[in-house]
Each structure stands twice: as structure tokens, then as C-alpha cells.
Amino acid sequence: MSSSTLDLASLQVRFDAFKAQNLNLNMTRGKPSPEQLDLANGMLDVVSSSDFTAADGTDARNYGGLNGLTAAEALFAEYMEVSPSELIMGGNSSLAIMHDTLVRAVLFGTVDSPKPWHKEDKISFLCPVPGYDRHFAVCELLGIHMMPVPMNADGPHMDTVEALVRDDPSIRGMWCVPKYSNPGGQTYSDEVINRLAAMPTAAADFRIMWDNAYAVHHLVSDPPHLKNMLRACESAGNPERVYMFGSTSKISLAGAGVAMLAASERNISALRKQRAVQTIGVDKLNQLRHVRFFNDMNGIHTHMTGHAALLKPKFEAVDAVLTRELAEHNVATWSKPQGGYFVSLDTRPGLAKRVVALAEEAGVKLTPAGATQPYGNDPEDTNIRLAPSFPSLAEVEQAMEAVAVAVLLASST
């Protein structure tokens, strides 16, 4: 670094000043702010003691319907860009559907597995990095060996991916957050999607876990377009290759959203049979709240402009503070996402853990360094995920200044 421009003593003074404030700021998780949740408060009023019958006459209070209400199926099929026969509606957690889908592959195999995955010597998954720690935790729990692959600006490094899946039959799957990737913010290009859909794989049952968590979560008015991965897989002759996941947790109410899985009819038919043994059906009253509140995709898109209006200033503040404090010193790089929930910050090699520790001393809790890598192991110790959604704008500015000072201090000593 151009350390000539850095005055260690004055940095220490700024750091000590943060410590003296006893801040308690948290930028660890992609959690909506109360103001974002307020946008969906109306959802809590559209179902009441006098109004719980769906448009098709279904009593939303009672048992029945694995996928719930027809109207909810229709809305979220459109959200996922599939037909209702290609959809499974879940509860309040897309993570649970992802977890359960992999559990089923381990226990029973997929529709084109030679045998259940637990009967194989080794099952491996490709993990584009940096990535989402909760994806990695599912693999770790299930004993699925994780292999990191690097990310480019338009998705995973496809030469690497293609070479690995072509030669290694233990590789049965891959995690992707294709739009506004967690945490890097990348959106997969059509070319990457076409190559993922078409690439030859040594395993007959290779599955892409397509966690499209931020499908409508734009921060810009001209968002990038994401190609429909299921249709790409069909066109490439690999219709069973992808499981696509979605959720309204960051659209409606974070703890009371609805989640979904979309895939080929053959995949869905097999998974529905297994799921019918697990549950009688989803909470149709909560589906009814969603259907009545959003009405249609236009309702969802309009609603998300409200989220963007609240989130954009926070993301701009992250970039502004980092630019102001760090740009001239050449000590870090960071993403400038067009949507989603995260900023990915890369320190110089070997400093991420130190920065997170210093930030905590300064009163700012960050996601643990390493969390964005399989097994929590960042070999370069450079990546830190910043989640600016929950704190207020003033807190984001304050937290980012503390983080910047932590980066500068770590880079100077």
C-alpha cells in the first residue's frame, strides 16, 4: 500500500474513538429493516375472521392441498417462470426446501441416480466462491464434499466448471445464486447459463441448486435479465439438471414468507410423492395473505420498488464511505451490486480475519471471515461479506467508517 499516505497514529486515534463509543452495530445477516417490513404490513389485514375463503371457494383454514391454494400456485409459478405442474410450494423457508431436496437425493437418489447418494463412496458439489454459508452448511451436514470454484463478473469460471464436471463422476451438483449472487452481486450471463445447461457431466444425475433468492430484488431501474435456467436445461437436452428455488422472505415478511421449488415435471412428480409423506400441506392462510396483498406479478414488482428505495441509499453509503476512506490507499476492493443484499469486500491477502476482529473491537459485528467459503476456510483470508440492509442509514455510514478504519489499521500493521 501507499502507506506513506497513512498516518498510523491518527488511525489509532480514530479506532480508539470508535471503541470509546461502545457501538453495537450489526452487519452480519441479510435481514430486512423494520421499514422494509412495514411495506408489507397490509398483508396482516387481508385475511381476517370474516374473510378466509379463497377465490375458488377453498376454506384456507382447513387441511388439504399439498401445494395449497390454486391462486398461490398460479402466482408463484409465474414468479418462478414455470407452470404449476413444475412447482412445489413450501413453508416459510426456501432453505428448508433446499435442505430437504438434498436430503432426498442422499436418502433415495434423484430420478436419474444409479443409486441413493448415501450408497456412493463420495459425493461432491461445486461451490462458486465467495458463496452463501448456509448452502455450505447443508453440504457439510450431509457429508457432501465441497470443491470451491472461482467466480467471474458474469458467473462461475466456466472453463474450470466444465473441466471438473466432465472428468469427476463424484461431482453431483453445484450451488448457484444466479442473480445478485450472495455475496458478490454477480448476475449470470446467458452464455454462462447456456454452458451450465449444456455441459457434459460424468455424473448422470448432476443437479444445479439454483437459489434465485433475489429474482426481483433490484437496486437499479434497468436490472439485468436472468435467462430461465429450466428452459435452458430443456433446450440443451438436460431437463432434469436444475432445481430452482425462490422465496418471498425478502419480499413480504422475512419470517412469514412462502418458499418454492421449480423443476421439470419428472423431478417435481418424484419430489411431490416424497413430500406427501412429510406433510399434509402448506399454510394456506399465509398463501392467501400473499395472493390478496400482491395480486399479481405487477403487484410484486411495484412492491419491490419500495424496497429498492429503502435499500439503495444504504448500498450507496457503503460504496461512498469505502471509496472515501480506502480508494486512494489501494488496500481493498469491493462489489457495487445492482441488486440483492450484500457487498463483498476483499482485503489484501491474510487480513480478513484481522479486519473482522478489529471491526468487532470497534463495535461493528461482521459475518465471520471465511464464512463465504466451504468449511469456513478462506485460503487467502481476504473476503468479508457486508450486509447493510438492517441498520439505519446513519448506522450503515458509521459502521462502514469503522470497518474502513479496521481495514486501514490491519493493512498498516
Next chain:
Amino acid sequence: MSSSTLDLASLQVRFDAFKAQNLNLNMTRGKPSPEQLDLANGMLDVVSSSDFTAADGTDARNYGGLNGLTAAEALFAEYMEVSPSELIMGGNSSLAIMHDTLVRAVLFGTVDSPKPWHKEDKISFLCPVPGYDRHFAVCELLGIHMMPVPMNADGPHMDTVEALVRDDPSIRGMWCVPKYSNPGGQTYSDEVINRLAAMPTAAADFRIMWDNAYAVHHLVSDPPHLKNMLRACESAGNPERVYMFGSTSKISLAGAGVAMLAASERNISALRKQRAVQTIGVDKLNQLRHVRFFNDMNGIHTHMTGHAALLKPKFEAVDAVLTRELAEHNVATWSKPQGGYFVSLDTRPGLAKRVVALAEEAGVKLTPAGATQPYGNDPEDTNIRLAPSFPSLAEVEQAMEAVAVAVLLASST
């Protein structure tokens, strides 16, 4: 049978009259009636756009809290007669918690399994019969071999159970619906519970799946008491032996209840770690609806007297019609439950399937014969489960008359 008293021609006339009516009555599932659900409609109004904060200040809309709200934990710990540290709160389906708990045993083993169950040559479960088809479906899906054991009036035939589990190390568990058993209506006696808790088992990780689905679902004013199974297991030195399940699906709203699992702290601690990989947490808004609507156990008990008032006439009608039509002919026996959702009807051997088919011809859909047995196979072909909760009282009377005619006809030909 005393067929002298039966006039086949007039039976056929009655049967044809039912057919001519083109009835469409359904007694297949234990589904609350709309009037029962109406009792909990107030739950849909106690959380609104202006009132979503829990008593402890938690914003029930956002992420956070694997078990959800402290107040919900407290209420449902009391409901399950355990402490909050012995409790996992689930979503809207106790079946899902049961399924997932067995999935975890298969994938990872329990806290005292020598190895994951999928690595064993054979895993067996005892299934008191008649029993609940959805329990059996979970075992069948997971490849768990089911062994039927007979039921007495006070629970499973314990001499049989004790002999089997003592000698066969493949027997790792047992299904129990200990109160108002599905479908027989039996409540387990203290003696049965003490023997279940204390019996030596060849398997170190023997687990009782204690599905206490009808804990507060009484039809009588002086309900039988059910001994606390977790405490019985602790007293017997086998604290890890039982997983207890509960649900408000038949207390609040059938599709939008909350479910729970109670067990020893050691079991719960291991299961919570695995569950934290599956989900970020439960729907706290729905927990808040429950906490505000019921307030405490008194609220639940009072609420359930309303259910009893609606259900009792239907159960009395089942007994009255069967007594009137069948008693003198000695062609069937049936249960007279003090609570729960079912009447268990036994025809003469070899006739249950025929009765169900005839009833369907007469316009009354019954649970398929055999459903109350593992693999759907009733070796005697005698047992039929009747579920009188959903139809109106007039429909129950009409349906039961048709069923009775079907029994008489099957017994006469």
C-alpha cells in the same frame, strides 16, 4: 350371524335407495368441521398491521429465533409438560417433525446410535395396530421394516412388545398415539407407560415416537389422565428413549397450527443443531396469533370444550346408528372413544374391504380398508376407521346408516 333376523331383500332395497340418492359423504380423514374452525377465527384478528410486536419486544415479522417467540416456547412447553430446553417448535405440521426426526436418525443416527441407521442391515419399528397410516408411510418411505403388535384397551400388548424389543436388536423404535389412539381410541395406562419406559431393549438407541396428537381433545368431562412419558423414561433411567410430538392443528386452525417436539435436553440439543441447518426459524407471526388467542393452558382447555360440544353429538350418532342397526346381529364391534377423532369399526374377518366398497357404492367414502395396518395389509381384513368430525350431524347419521347397511349386506352374502 343370526341371519334369521336379516332380510336380504329388504337390505338390498335400503342399499339401492342409498345408491339412488347419489350421496357424496366423506368419512375418510380426521378433519375438523368448519364450525370447529370457526371457534378459532379470532386468531385471525389478534395480529394486524398495527400490532405485530411480541410482549418481549420481538418484531414477529423478521427473521430470527429457531424456536421463535419466548412466549410461544413457554406456552407449548407447558402444553407438552416439559421445560423450554426440552422443546423444539416446528411449523404447521407435526407429521413433518416426525418425518424429519426419523430422517435424521436414518442419516446421522440418534445421540446413542452406534452408527447412522442407513448403515445398518435392517431397522425395524413396532407398530401397534390398528394405527395411523401416515406413520406407516414414513417408515415405508425410509425403508424401516414394520412389525405389527396388538393393542389392548390400555395400550399395546406389553408382553409381546417386551419380548420383541428384548431379543431383536434391529427394532429401533415404536409408534404410539398414547391418548385416544388413532383409530382405536385407547389411552395408555400408567402401567403400560411404565413398562414402555423401563423395558430392556436389545438396541441401545430404541426410540418411542410418542404422537400425542389428541392431548386435550376430550369428548367426556372426566377425561383419562396420561402419564408424562418423558418423566417416566427419566425415572426408568432411559431419558433418551422418547420423542414426544404435539400439534395445534386440531386445536386452532388445521392448516395453520403450530407443531412441536419434546424430548430430553440431550436429544433436543442434537436435533436443534441439525435443524438449524434446515431453517432460520419458524413463523413467529403465527406463534403470536396462538399466544394472544389462547393466552395460557386454561385458554386452550376452555377452547377445547367448544370442540367437544360440536364433536360429541357426532360420535354419539355413530354409536347410536351402529347400535340400532348392528347390535342385535352380532356382525361388528366398534370403539366408543372418550376423545380424539376416530371410531374403529371391526367387521367379521374378511369383510372390511367389501364393506368399504359397498359403502362407496352407497355414496359414503371411507378410509381404505387396510389403511390402519403397516403396508396397508390387514391380514384379517376386519378393521375400518371412521372419521365423523367433518360432515354435519345429519350427514354423519345418514353416512353411518349407509355404512351399517353395507356391513349387514357384506355379512349376509
